[in-house]
Amino acid sequence: MGGQNPFLKSTTAGKPTKPYTITFLPDGVKVGVKPNEVPYSRDGLPGSVLEIALGHGVQIDHACGGVNACSTCHVIVREGFESMPSATEDEEDQLDNARGLTPTSRLACQAVPDGSRDVVVEIPSWNRNMVREDNH
Ligand code: FES
Numbered sequence: 001m002g003g004q005n006p007f008l009k010s011t012t013a014g015k016p017t018k019p020y021t022i023t024f025l026p027d028g029v030k031v032g033v034k035p036n037e038v039p040y041s042r043d044g045l046p047g048s049v050l051e052i053a054l055g056h057g058v059q060i061d062h063a064c065g066g067v068n069a070c071s072t073c074h075v076i077v078r079e080g081f082e083s084m085p086s087a088t089e090d091e092e093d094q095l096d097n098a099r100g101l102t103p104t105s106r107l108a109c110q111a112v113p114d115g116s117r118d119v120v121v122e123i124p125s126w127n128r129n130m131v132r133e134d135n136h
Helices: 049-055 089-095
Strands: 020-025 029-033 074-079 105-107 119-122
């Protein structure tokens, strides 16, 4: 799965326009994002926090495959919140179901930084997917 949910209004989020870094807490994995390298994976909107995380080996739960139909990819944006377009009403509806909601909570699959700031996101412990499958 991946991409956009055909039952929801499309978002105005675009890919980043400038290179920036995104740091994933609590492990502190720092990734450099270059606009011409997006997308990195098939899950979430192109350039989304989820897509970048998965493309760099950082695991975040994403039960619906990144189409704004669950809240398992909930992350807390610690820095660079203003570099992402506001959450849509549909994203806010899903966030209402998220555990540990904060004023800077976002769905990782829907939050697309524009590259104007470096970003730091915290993956809540209950959303970290510790299981990793090897390639077969
Ligand atoms: S993975 Fe389901 S809403 Fe993001």
